[in-house]
Amino acid sequence: MNLSDQLTVTAKKNLTKTALYFQGKETSYQELEGAVTKFASSLKKLGFQKGDHIALVVGNTPHFVIGLYGALRLGVTVIPINPIYTPDELSYIINNGDVKGIITLDMLLEKFEKMAEDLPKVEHYIIAETNPEVPFGHSSLSPKLKSFTQLVQEGELDFERPYLDDDDVAVILYTSGTTGKPKGAMLTHKNLYSNAKDVGTYLGITPDDRVIATLPMFHVFCLTVALNAPLMSGGTVLVVPKFSPETIFKLTREQQATVFAGVPTMYNYLLQYPEGKSSDFESIRLCVSGGASMPVALLENFEKKFNCQISEGYGLSESSPVTCFNPLDRPRKAGSIGTSIIHVENKVVDENGEEVPVGEVGELIVRGPNVMKGYYKMPEETAATLKDGWLYTGDMARVDEDGYFYIVDRKKDLILVGGYNVYPREVEEVLYSHPKVAEAAVVGVPDPDTGEAVAAFVVSKDESLTEEELIAYCKEHLAKYKIPSSISFMEELPKNTTGKILRRHLKEKIKQ
Template sequence: MHNAAQLVWGHADSGPERLALRVGDESWSFDELRRSIAWAMVELEGRGIGRGDRVLVVVPTSAEFVIAYHAILALGATAVTVNTLCTEPELAYFIEDAECSYAIGWDETEDAVKAAASAARLGLWILSAGCMGTADEIPELADVAGDDASVLLYTSGTTGRPKGAVLTHDNLTSCGAAFNEALDLSSDERMGTALPLFHVFGQAAVMFSTYHAGGCLSLLRPFDAAALLEMAAEHRLTAMSGVPTMWNAMLHAETDVTADDLADLRLASSGGAALPLEVALAFERRFGAMVLDGYGLSETTGAATFNQADRPRKDMSVGRALPGMEITVLDEAREPVPVGETGEVAIAGPVVMREYWNRPDATSDARHGRWLLTGDIGRMDEDGDLWIVDRKKDLVIRGGYNVYPREVEEVLYAHPDILEAAVIGVPDEHLGEEIAAVVTPRPGATLDPAELRGWLGERLAAYKVPRIYKLVEELPKGATGKILKRALNRSEVSTTGARPARSSKTP
């Protein structure tokens, strides 16, 4: 049986009373979780969802996400999981591009998905906390092939619109298996996170690793540093996962939780961006658990490399290849570079996506034989430890969220008073990188950064909206007229740009 939902089904058979999920004061055993998933399967079938359908899922981290997501996979359909902060135009694009036949939303953020689904004439199910029932009978899982699509995750480069990485049922289970072997996980594991489950890190690396082991997943939303530490103590977590900004926030949290309260915590895993070694060491000094980080992409089901506790930690390294994975560094001719030299990181293994949805050219461009070309520049040492030193793409990683400048620039160019625009990442002590927009107004026009930010906020998810704005008479250009972002002084932009007040929606 290749269906990725089989993990829950199997544990419900072998250990039905073991805890599978905890959210606040509520908990579900594996038997109860399977019965809730079964109930959602029947509900979705009644709404016309079946094998091969693609379902847009605009739901935050919650028990309802876990249940609905597994129900979609159990039916042999494909979950198209996207950020709950997406605007109506963004959701409309995902619906059209993925050819979705149905949508699922959340009552707290339902306006955008309601409008997008209505415009596309899609059926819509709005979930709310506690809305799921339980089934008396357990339906059979859809008999899918290992390379059948299970999830469509949208990602983007510096050109074009976001493209959907097709992850298969085998991709998800292989991700869970790799982390289980690398981290020596067991059915006694109690994993906690405040990560968004619509993102590959929380969805694949955390949820599927936990359920591959048969452990219990504790969820918190929204992220609050003190609350996550308190949940870790109350639930006696053995493992926690987060992005670097979360560990830094917990390190400086005002809380009574001590290392003694976290005596069960043996593993703290970080991803989304490189974690400074000093932050990891300081967290261990305060709370007793060493934070280990790794590297992965949406296209590799969130898995590629990871640091391990039994190996020396090297500052800013993202560790070695996970079990079953292969990593190499290639030069411009697609030949391996000597140890220690930089080149493009390439990945091979059972976690690599099947394809980009309906984009054969993009799929071909991302492949070199069995290798997936990541677009990231890195180097490896003689031990096989990897460092990510740069990005060929202009990707900005803001607090663990991927922001693609071209997408933001395309929206900026639609503003009637903007002549030219360049979006870049600038260093930020709290978030790792902050988003800055350097713009040239049209002749005679006046731009107010606060008004521009509000205008963008109506068209982009909040985490994509620049927080720094610098107005210039002209952007630097090369001989062909191409804007040269590398000629922009990022430190100057960071210190002289205008910063409108932060939004309450900022992730």
């Protein structure tokens, strides 16, 4: 079984039920299934074959869903890309990924026109129209241009599907590339199907659920948790193009949303929103957090205000992505990423790959049907990350006696102060617990005496907060070597499109 075939099965059981809700328009399962099949048949007429690569450069719209599932139905490998990437970032991924065609928005056409000479392998540009009043026919790319809407309208329903093997590559997700160039994680049909199915089961997603998809769909967290899992279960996906607290609260009230998935910064924005009321989230039965560690103070304050439980989980692109979630049938442990989801194994190991005792810190490694095939055209990086069937995550973690895992920090973010290990998250938790702190991030900076020192960056809720006050607060809660040597106040912390704080940008700020 794969995502495309499962959609067909789900659609047959829920023909008239709403699959997607987007800006006031509902798309039933029958309509979605038909559009997916027609799009797949039109791709075949254009010359796309099983094994070809197509880039999906659109935001959160029905175009993304139809484009994704339509390509998968034909056996075409999909490469989702962030639409706001620069031409250099786009060119690298499209060329490295051997992309034959690009699905993108009409508003991005001008950007691709300027890039055309740098993309010699691209044969087709499929334009998803957001403004039907603006024609795109008069373009330097005209011979290669196709209308997304037209391809769906002119496609055929009696399309014969190719055989898809479980190990065929379904999606290539390019990691954010915090070091060097982005790497393309090859996720198979089995990887994506198993993780969506297991996440849906673990979180108890049913046809009654109405799941908010405001995380970027090109990111694997949204792709699996807020799109694939509910579509497999017959639920409704509430598609949100851009996150804002006002939009989320309004949508939740009007559409009676039941599940919200977000990263910690989204929860922080919702919590800080002045007009936000507990009644705004009355219909929500479950909040899911991932993408980065959630400070315990933020989690507890959010749950107290909105009276809903947050299940924090963990994952990464290379594991499709989810490996852990806080279980819903047992007590949730604040600060923990939870326990291994069904069919997935997690363990904490030392430098030699040996499991460490309960409570000790080591590297988190993962094994299961969700673990990637490897990195596209990068055998050495694949060999360094996949060892004896285990995926080495690069995240430092510990596990307690009940099997709950705790992320301590990224291996590469560890700060070494005079020979002592300092994990940024531990310092950040203390900063977040101060009542005047809205956001905080910690990085290591060079120090002539101790090798490295702790530098903190803070967004304050109160202008009266001073560096001296915060350092005094840290002295009450942290060992001397963990106390920040400096605290810089910022209006906002630099983040990527999923809301993850970019520590490397903060380090660069220090160098300036």
